[in-house]
Amino acid sequence: MRLAIDHRTLYRFSAPQRRLVQMLRMTPQNHHDQTVASWRIDVDCDATMRDAHDGFGNATTMLYVAGPIDAIEISVTGEVVTSHSSGELHGTNEVFPAALFLRATAATRADPAIARFAEDTAGGRATTEALHRIAQSLHDRFAPDTSRPKPGLAAGDAFAYDTGTARDLAQIFLVAARHLGAPARYVSGYRLSDDAGLSTPHGWAEAFVAGVGWLGFDPSVGRSPDDNYVRVAVALDSTGAAAVAGARLGEADEVIEVDIGVSESQ
Amino acid sequence: MGKRNAFDEIMGFSGAAPPRPALAALGEWLADTPEHELRRRQEAAETTFRQLGITFAVYGESEASERIIPFDIVPRVFLKSEWDRLSEGLVQRVEAINAFLDDIYGARRILDEGVLPADLVLGNDQFRPEIAGIRPPHGIAAHICGIDLVRTGPDEFFVLEDNARTPSGVSYMLENREAMLRLCPELFRELRVAAVDSYPDLLLETMKSVAPHGAGPTPRCVVLTPGHYNSAYYEHSFLADSMGVELVEGADLIVDDDVVWMRTIEGLVKVDVIYRRIDDDYLDPLVFRIDSALGVPGLIAAYAAGNVAIINAPGNGIADDKAIYSYMPEIVKFYNGAEAKLPNVETFRCREPSALTYVLENLPELVVKLVDGSGGYGMLVGPTASKAEIETFRAALIAEPQRYIAQPTLALSTVPTMADQGLAPRHVDFRPFVLSGSDGVRVVPGGLTRVALKEGSLVVNSSQGGGTKDSFVLMDDGASGSAQSQSADGQTQTMGSMSQNQGGAA
Incomplete structure (x- = not known):
């Protein structure tokens, strides 16, 4: 499939900012089932941008803007040719042994309720x-919540609700898989979906099965990612794989508008 | 095991007069200087420290209290030959630490070859995946190491702990020496003591030597502090002052286009080398803790681009982690090819079932430590612990064995120390400072001696009632036997261009 991505993020500040520094993880990389045909990041003001990679091997773009600045729009557009290998990942940029992804983080701390759920569901x-x-079981258990995920909500706390965002379900999956001894990581990216209303960045999970390799799982739909997905960044949790990590200089509130369009291009 | 007296570094194994032959002059000084005079000088030194504001905060106490670390007037002394052998071991160890850091954030050869259990590194919070793959300028990550040692005999040193993050205490080394020069000038006539006051110059040289290649002939160096609320703020400002470089806080620095700049009244000035006294977690909110207001957004990007040197490098915690410590002899051998010259204290890794069994059976004889603790917190000293304390640790060990290591209690050396009842032996440890620049590894001839002021105590941490002493490194072994008569003005001698003299400016 050939997917066209149009991802716009608009920041508006209640007072002008003196500086803005952001690290963007917004550029997908090629692997066996994903070829980036074209990709660009644009901003609507004077800025300098520097491409690099983070510790997990994700492509990053540092964005530096000197103020005063009261709004900025970052637009990411591109086309990606996708296929799928039944959830298996091949040719991804692996910079760490899989065992690194057994590690817990603040958002994916071991949790007794998730551990019990994992054992009951997996049979050990x-x-x-x-x-x-x-x-599948996470998909069945939680009603979908398509609002913006609550900042900093840990998997253990999210597990107590009956609705869940894609991010929260993926992080619960990480805790469950790691409890069973499978290295697991968070993936941020895009998904072509039938519901027109879906305009948040998507997140899912990958787990490592010995003898098989890395496999994708999307607990928000209960299936493996396929050629409707564009994989952008991986990390130990959603914060590590976030599309934007930013800091700005100046006292102000901010309003963020995110608009994501994923479509099949002809 | 036969019980032998702890080695007294001045008096020898007997623990009483006569002193070790090479230290006869010091023994005479101790015997001849009246106790009230020693106490007067000690109080004068502490008054100075209080005025200077060399205080530290005691964590875990209800009211935020600032104290000075007690100072003891009797120095500890290393003979030249002892120091030379010790230095060789320190250089070897610090070279291995740097090789390890270069490898572990790069090719990870040491894991591939099975020298270290991979999960010990990969599952360790001190291994920071965020900065993996970044090679620091000149390949050096541990520019300033403080290696904590204990001693059980003239040439028997054991490494207790490596400090490869932001080892503190160097200001005590320098201020203690200043005080000794002022208050006990006669000692520096009796003994040829190597100077330590060149430390700030050596540190600055080290910083400049690791500047990024594009920095030009006069790289700009700064000291980055979390601010004056930090308990080591005195040391931060002291070091910046004595090196003649700017002391900055996070808000004074900005990153633009992957380059670090300092705001000054003349405008922005490019920064090449940052001696940071801020923990990794707070260094850059884009990469580490997003709620950090102490750090510099974009700093890691500048570092990854090779545009700035960070001293010490981020991620160094994996090298001084207590779980990794127990593998240091293997690590030294792996990178150096030879056996470690400086041994570790025997260490039982409680994550290993057989070690745990042994530890649980021998708790009253052992020291038990948290793998990720520091400052003497979360520690059991078996021989001096109550039954209840031992049982608390037993439960903790059974619940989470992987969080603990245990070590035998050593017969730590003592040095005569001013106690309530007069001079008495007290246990000491030692932190020498080792600098690694692009031109090699240097050990500063001196260091921080910490002394457990309570009789029989082995815990020297300042937060737990420890004090400090000056640490003399002699420039020769054969001290002149005859006592020199003291000149009235105390200013008549110099002992060679390298030795410490009262002027202090070698």
Whole structure:
């Protein structure tokens, strides 16, 4: 499939900012089932941009803007040619041994309720089938919540609700998989979806099964990612893979508008 | 095991007069200087420290209290030959620490070859994946190391702990020496003591030597402090002052186009080398803790681009982690090819079931430490602990064995120390400072001696009732036997261009 992405992020500040520094993880990389045909990041003001990679091997763009600045729009547009290998990942840029992704973070701390859920659902071992059951079971258990995820909500706390955002379900999946001994990581990216209303960045999970490799799981839909997905960044949790990490100089409130369009291009 | 007296560094194994032959002059000084005079000088030194504001905060106490660390007037002394052998071991260890950091954030050869269990690194919070793949300028990550040592005999040193993040205490080394020069000038006539006051110059040289290649002939160096609320703020300002470089806070620096700039009244000035006294977590909110207001947004991007040197490099915590410590002999051998010259204290890794069993059976004889603790917090000293304390630790060990290591209690050396009842032996440890620049590794001839002021105590941490002493490194072994008569003005001698003299400016 050939997917066209149009991702606009508009920041408006209640008072002018003296400086803005952001690290963008907004550029997908090629792998066996994903070829980036074209990609660009534009901003609507004077800015300098520097491309690099973060510690996880994700492509990054540092964005520096000197103020005064009271609004900025970042627009990311591009086309990606996708296919799929039934959830298996091949040819991804792996900079760490899989075991690194057994590590917990503040948002993915080990949690007794999730651990019990994982054991009950998986029957103890982290096989491919068991991980699929966990993703499916999370999908069944939580009603979808398409609002913006609550900042800093940890997986253990999210597990107590009956609705969940894609991010929260993915982070619960990470805690469950790691509890069973499977390295697991968060993926941020895009998904072509039928519901027109979906305009938040998407997030899902990948888990490592010994003898098989890395596999994708999307607990928000209960299936593996396929050629409707564009994989952008991975990390230990959603914060590490966030599209934007930013800091600005100046006292002000900010309003963020995000508009994401994913469509099949002809 | 037969019980032998702790080695007294001045008196020898007997613990009483006569002193070790090479230190006869010091022994005479101790015997001849009246106790009230020693106490007067000690109080004068502490008054100066209080005026200077060399205080530290005691964490875990209800009211935020600032104290000075007690100072003891009796120095500890290393003979030249002892120091030379110790230095070789320190250089070897610090070279291995730098090689380890270069490897672990790069090719990870040491994991591939199975020298270290991979999960010990990959699952360790001190291993920072965020900065993996970044190679610091000149390949040096641990520019300033403080290696904590204990001693059990003239040439028997054991490494207790490596400090490769932001080791503090160097201001005590310098201020203690200043005080000794002022208050006990006669000692520096009796003994040829190597100077330590060149430390700020050596540090500045080290910083300049690791400047990024594009920095030009006069790289701009700064000291980055979290601010004056930090307990080591005195040291931050002291070092910046004595190096003649700017002391800055995060808000004074900005990053633009992957380059670090300092705001000054003349405008922006490019910064090449940052000696930061801010923990990794707070260094750059874009990469580490997003709620940090102490750091510099974009700093890691500038570092990754090779445009700034950060001293010490971020991620160094993996090298001084207590779980990794127990593998240091293997690490030294892996990178150096030879056996470690400086041994570790024997260490039981409680994550290993057989070690845990041994530790649980021998708690009253052992020292138990948290793998990720510091400053003497979360520590059990078996021989001096109450039954209840031992049982608390037993429960903790059983619950989370991987968080603990245990070590035998060593017969730590003592040095005569002014106690309530007069001079008495007190246990000491030692932190020498080792500098690594692009031109090699240097050990400053001196360091921080910490002394456990309570009789029999082995805990020297300042937060737990420890004090400090000056640490003399002699420039020769054979001290002149005859006592020199003291000149009235105390200013008549110099002992060679390198030795410490009262002027202080070697």
